[in-house]
Structures are given as structure tokens and as C-alpha cells.
Amino acid sequence: MTNNVTEFPQRDDVDLERAQAYFDDIIARDSRIEPADWMPDAYRKTLTRQVSQHAHSEIIGMQPEANWITRAPSLKRKAILIAKVQDEAGHGLYLYSAAETLGTPRDVLNQQLLDGKAKYSSIFNYPARTWADMGAIGWLVDGAAIANQVPLCRCSYGPYGRAMVRICKEESFHQRQGWEILYTLSNGTPAQKEMAQDAVNRFYGPALQMFGPPDADSPNSQQSMAWNIKRFSNDELRQRFVDMIVPQVEALGLTLPDPDLKWNEERGHYDFGELDWEEFFGVIKGHGPCNAQRMARRREAHDNGAWVREAAAAYAEKQQAADAAVA
Numbered sequence: 063m064t065n066n067v068t069e070f071p072q073r074d075d076v077d078l079e080r081a082q083a084y085f086d087d088i089i090a091r092d093s094r095i096e097p098a099d100w101m102p103d104a105y106r107k108t109l110t111r112q113v114s115q116h117a118h119s120e121i122i123g124m125q126p127e128a129n130w131i132t133r134a135p136s137l138k139r140k141a142i143l144i145a146k147v148q149d150e151a152g153h154g155l156y157l158y159s160a161a162e163t164l165g166t167p168r169d170v171l172n173q174q175l176l177d178g179k180a181k182y183s184s185i186f187n188y189p190a191r192t193w194a195d196m197g198a199i200g201w202l203v204d205g206a207a208i209a210n211q212v213p214l215c216r217c218s219y220g221p222y223g224r225a226m227v228r229i230c231k232e233e234s235f236h237q238r239q240g241w242e243i244l245y246t247l248s249n250g251t252p253a254q255k256e257m258a259q260d261a262v263n264r265f266y267g268p269a270l271q272m273f274g275p276p277d278a279d280s281p282n283s284q285q286s287m288a289w290n291i292k293r294f295s296n297d298e299l300r301q302r303f304v305d306m307i308v309p310q311v312e313a314l315g316l317t318l319p320d321p322d323l324k325w326n327e328e329r330g331h332y333d334f335g336e337l338d339w340e341e342f343f344g345v346i347k348g349h350g351p352c353n354a355q356r357m358a359r360r361r362e363a364h365d366n367g368a369w370v371r372e373a374a375a376a377y378a379e380k381q382q383a384a385d386a387a388v389a
Contacts, residue, residue, distance in 0.1 A: 089290055094220040097163040105289055108282065109219050110164045111180075112291065114171045117157035118182040122356050124150045126190035127199065135193060142239060143196065149232045156229060160221040176361055184342060185268045187350030194247055194254075194261035200240015202262070202269040202307070208233050209303040210273055218290035241310065248315045255315070262311070263319040270334075271342045273300045279339075304332050 081100040088095055095101055124147050131147065134140040158168050174180035185203050190196065212230050217223040247258035274280050274296040286292040294302070304323075311318050322335035345353070 089218055089288075092216075092218075092290060094223065095218055096220045104285075106164050108286060108289070109222065109291065110161055110166055110171075112286075113157055113161040113164070113222050114166070114174070115181050115183075117154045117161060117171070118175045118180055119186065120150050120154035120157060122182045122360060123186045125356055125359055126186065126188075126352075127196060130190060130193065130196055133193070134196075146200075146236055146239065149236070153229045153232070156225040157222075160219075160225045163221045164219075172364070176357075176364060178348070178357065181346065183272055184345040184350065185265075185272050187345050187352045187356060188264070188268055189352050191264075192257050192261060194244065194257040195265070197240045197243030197247065197258060198261035198265040200236050200238075201244055201310070202240070202265045203272070204233050204236040204240060205307060206269045206272045206303055208237060209306065210299055213293035213299075214291075216290070216293060222291075241314070244314050244316070258314075259316050262316050266319050267337055268342075268345075270300055270303065270337055271339075273297075273303070275339060275342070301331055304334050308332055 082102065085095065085099070085101055085105075088099075095105075127143060127150075128147050131140055131143050134143050158171060161171055162168050171180070175182070185206075190199065208230060211226055211233065214226045215223055215230060217226065244258045244262070247254040249255075274283070277283060277295045277297045280296050283292065283295055287295065308318070308323070320335045322333060324333055325331075326333045344350070348354075
């Protein structure tokens with residue numbers, strides 16, 4: 063990376079004033095910080111929290127969909143859903159790897175989740191009651207994720223931005239899969255269309271809440287935007303998402319459960335109703351319908367996989383010893 067100031071690696075003896083100038087210059091030029099570069103502690107802490115919570119969300123988010131693999135209505139649907147759950151596992155691994163470059167080991171990040179000290183997306187604390195929910199999750203939840211994550215491909219932290227490029231490509235397939243499930247159901251029997259509408263009704267509000275609380279109640283958002291971690295505020299992203307899904311739901315022949323939803327000619331955007339933020343914060347604090355179940359399953363899976371981690375660690379030690387002997 064070329065710059066008009068000296069490059070500063072992450073060291074204890076660094077000249078803080080000049081290192082901060084180097085960091086500020088990179089942000090001002092909309093370039094990228096790499097793991098070996100000096101960065102402010104607050105920047106590192108913010109990214110570690112955001113990237114690890116994103117990773118946790120991918121892993122927890124496998125649960126509601128994995129629960130439907132054996133109950134999918136055809137072999138083709140089963141195969142597609144298996145592939146999607148596998149993708150989500152891969153996303154978690156990419157993101158844990160990116161988070162580790164910030165200095166916190168993966169086992170520490172994972173333990174924070176297991177101990178309840180780390181959060182994940184509130185949307186995954188809602189139950190998937192019917193097959194139509196697989197469609198709603200794909201179309202609404204993955205659609206909201208795409209709207210939120212595409213700007214992250216330009217994140218100022220290199221490993222996170224690069225991980226997001228592949229993740230967003232795969233999420234786009236997930237959204238199309240969800241839309242196709244809903245389209246098939248909405249053009250099926252009256253009972254199938256009703257099931258699709260019910261799924262949309264239940265996931266619409268929580269999907270809009272995925273962008274985070276209103277800007278006035280999101281004190282960290284402005285700083286993240288100043289650092290070029292985020293590119294748009296929570297409310298801007300939410301508006302973009304609503305504008306995107308209205309014509310899509312019309313193509314589905316379904317409706318969004320918002321009586322206040324209407325086109326605003328003056329603003330050039332859709333107006334939409336207030337969301338239930340009391341419910342949102344309750345779910346974040348652990349009071350959602352599936353919080354306890356999701357974490358119980360995660361802890362159970364972690365315990366059941368202990369032998370795999372031990373075997374992998376033993377194999378790695380054996381390989382390191384062999385490599386050292388050769389050297």
C-alpha cells in the first residue's frame with residue numbers, strides 16, 4: 063500500500079500520533095486496513111464485536127432451516143435446503159476467520175456465544191412453523207441480509223470486506239430459493255397460499271428489525287460509518303429494503319402486513335408503519351420465543367463435537383512435529 067506517511071505495523075512501540083495519522087489517511091482515501099496495520103483499539107473492538115456476531119448469526123441461523131430438511135416436500139427440496147445450510151456453515155467459518163485476524167482466537171469468540179456474552183441476529187429466535195417459513199426466511203430474512211451486507215463488501219477492514227463478496231453471492235441464491243418457494247405456494251391451492259401469506263405476516267416485522275434499531279437509538283452506527291465499516295445507517299438500509307420488496311410481494315400475489323405501507327410521491331420512497339421495538343429489545347435480551355432452545359441446541363452441538371476438535375488438534379500437532387523434523 064502506497065501512502066504519503068510511513069506505514070505502521072501493529073506494535074507496542076509504535077508512534078501513536080503518526081500511526082493515527084496513517085490510519086486516518088487510509089479511511090479518508092476509502093482504502094483498506096489490513097491485519098498487520100496499526101488500528102485504534104476502538105476500531106478493533108467494534109469490528110471484533112460486529113464480525114463475530116455476524117459469524118454467530120450464521121451458525122445459529124442454521125437451526126430453523128436444518129429442522130426442515132427431513133420434512134421438505136420433495137427430494138429436490140431436501141437437496142437444496144441441505145446445500146443452503148451447508149452454505150451458512152461456510153459463511154460462519156469465513157467470518158470467524160476474519161474475526162480472528164483482529165486478535166481474538168476462535169475458541170474465545172465461540173465461548174462468548176456459549177456463555178451468553180455475545181449476541182446474534184434477533185431474527186433467529188423466531189420459530190419456523192411451516193414449510194412456507196423456509197420461503198419467508200429465504201426471501202425476507204436473506205433478502206434483508208443482502209441489503210445489509212452488500213455495502214459491507216466495501217468495508218474498510220480488508221478481511222471482512224473480502225469475506226462478504228462470496229457470502230453475498232451465495233445469499234443471493236438463497237433469496238431466490240425463498241422467493242421461488244413462496245411463488246409456488248401462492249400459486250397453489252388456497253390453503254397453500256394462505257400458508258405462504260401467514261409466513262410473510264410473521265417474518266415481515268422481524269426481518270425489518272434485522273437492520274438494527276432506529277438511528278436515534280443506535281449510538282455506534284455513526285462511528286462505524288465514519289470508519290467506513292458501514293456505508294449506510296440502519297434506517298437508510300431499512301428503507302432500501304422496503305422499497306425493494308414491495309414490487310416483489312406484488313409479483314408473488316401476496317401482501318405485506320402493514321396498513322401504513324404506501325408510496326410517497328414527494329419522498330420517492332414507500333412509507334411504512336412503526337415496528338415493535340419493545341419486542342425487538344426483548345428478544346435481544348433473551349426473551350424471544352426460541353432464545354433458550356437455540357442456545358441449548360448450540361451448546362449440545364458444541365459438546366457433541368468435542369471429540370472432533372480434539373482429534374483435529376492432535377492431528378495438527380502431529381503434522382507440526384513432522385514438519386519441524388523435516389526442517
